[in-house]
Amino acid sequence: MPLIMSFRRWWAAIFVAILLLPALGHFLPDAPAPMRTVLAPEARWWEDAARRLDPWINNTFGFRGAVLAAHRSYVRFIGDSQSRLVLKGEHGALYLNSEKAVEQSIGQVVRPEEVAHFLAFAQRMNAYMTAQGGRFVVVVAPNGQTANFELLPAYARQLKKSPTEFDLVAQGLKAEGVAFADVRPLFTEAKKTGPVHWLYDTHWNRRGALIAFNATMVAAGRPDLQISADDALGPPEPTMKGDLARMGGITPARPDVDYPPKGPTLDQPGQVEMPGVMQPVGMTDPFESYAYSTGHAGPRILVIGDSFTQGFWRGWLAYRASAYGWTHHRYCRFDMGAVERFKPDILIYAPTERAMQCKGEPFVAQDGPGQGGLGQGTPGNATPGNATPTKGGG
Template structure:
């Protein structure tokens, strides 16, 4: 009597093929997947394989991308959400774990076509401002994952690759002769004497924001508009606030550091709103545009940015400019009519690193940017 009856041999072949699929998955193309958080099994994994080996297997099994994509689709289908928006790093640091911010900062996600679209957009804006006799400047507030890279989990630091999207943008803008304030080395140097980015918040602190503001004025050809930190910032003080701590329901283990405003950081008197420049936004939109005349000499400065500049830079703009304004970038689809109505001498485009991508056609519409969804502003932190 044969070991396997003839009519069951095909089923045996199918069974063996199924068992071989995970092994074949290491050799065949796979769908994109989240980055691996465990790169190697722990030492002496055979002594406690369930604890020491399973995490490695869970990060390296065949067709991992396809399986995880199917799982995400199933979770969306049943209306559940298992997303973890907050990533815990070293020494209690917190990071936004969405919009590919982690992967973007460590070079695991690089989208050359998106970088090319951003550079093409910047070229058009630069040409437009040159035709108006003004100056166009780009500054990109780095992700917290970029500024506080050393506090990322060890597996993320080990996965760092070059170039990142930020590197490609910086190189491309320089090659095109577009004014660009690369604040990364400045923030890295400043960190030697004090924090420049909150540990429990997606944003830079006031010290980091001021460093970037001054660098942007230099890139705009107006170093005289820089503001001294000694004049603008008070001594560091502890704070337990942070949008990431709030989002994750996490109580920080130790205080963060804030720098209270003083002097030029406080709104100077004598400002008056410029009517008809900025169109209103919806009641639920946290990014309300503004435009003001200050009543004193200076260039007209318009910032197209997000929550990294909306509130942080407002008083410094009022101190430096004869008129200043701010509106959200809408991922390159801002209201171009605001630029035409404001007539800036200096136009600053300032999307945070994770929001550099141009979504859809630039200059989305003249309706105040109603198309597209902006990034969400953390309440009570940088909404202006």
């Protein structure tokens, strides 16, 4: 008697083929899925396969993307809040593990269409400010994964690819003639003498913020507006705070480094709020806009940014500007009317790297008064109630 009857042999072959399909994942390109954290089996894996081989299999099996996506959907369905929002790096460094920030910084996620939208948006804003006789500048606050790349887990560093979205934005702005302050090489050089980004927080520290402020003033054609670190920052001191440490419920093993403000970074006397410039935001919105005149000489500077500039830059703007203001970028959907009412000499667009993308369509047909002659395709003409930034968006 044959082991398998002839009419069942085809079914057996199909069944075996289905069982072998996941194995193809070890040899074919990875399907869309979270990054592989293990790129190859450990040496002499056959001596302890459960420990040395299983992690590689778990990172490369077929249908990995679909399986993990299904798992995430199930976790959301049952209301589980134990998702890993914090990634641990080398020497205790912490990183935000959402909004594809890790993948973005190492070039594993590159969205050319969204980069193109951002470049078109920046080009239009540049044309608007040029027509007004002012200056438009872009500065991007690097993700912690970019600023402290050397402290990422080894597997993430090994997956680094070029160009990244940051690279494409820098190249595109240069090609379009838009002023851009690329702080990455400045940070690399500055780290030789001290940190520029917190280890347990998503933000740059005050030293990094000052480097970015000064680079932006240079890009704006006003190097005279720079502020020296000796005038603005006190000596480094230890700190144990950090939003990532709180988010992950992690107690840092060693202190981080902070640079306390002094001199012109502190509140300046004689400031007067400018009424009617900024529209109010909702009571639950942490990103409240502001506009002040300072009573002393200087350009009018308006920053469209996020938490990397909202508080960090405020004292320096007050020190250098005759009038200064800040409003949230809302992913290219900020209140354009605030720009027109403020009438800046220098307009700075300053998103963090993970928030560069324009969410939704940044160019909306809008005619009539209050649009400053921009007409069709006005950038960012949303009211503050629209495109409310997420917590992770800075």
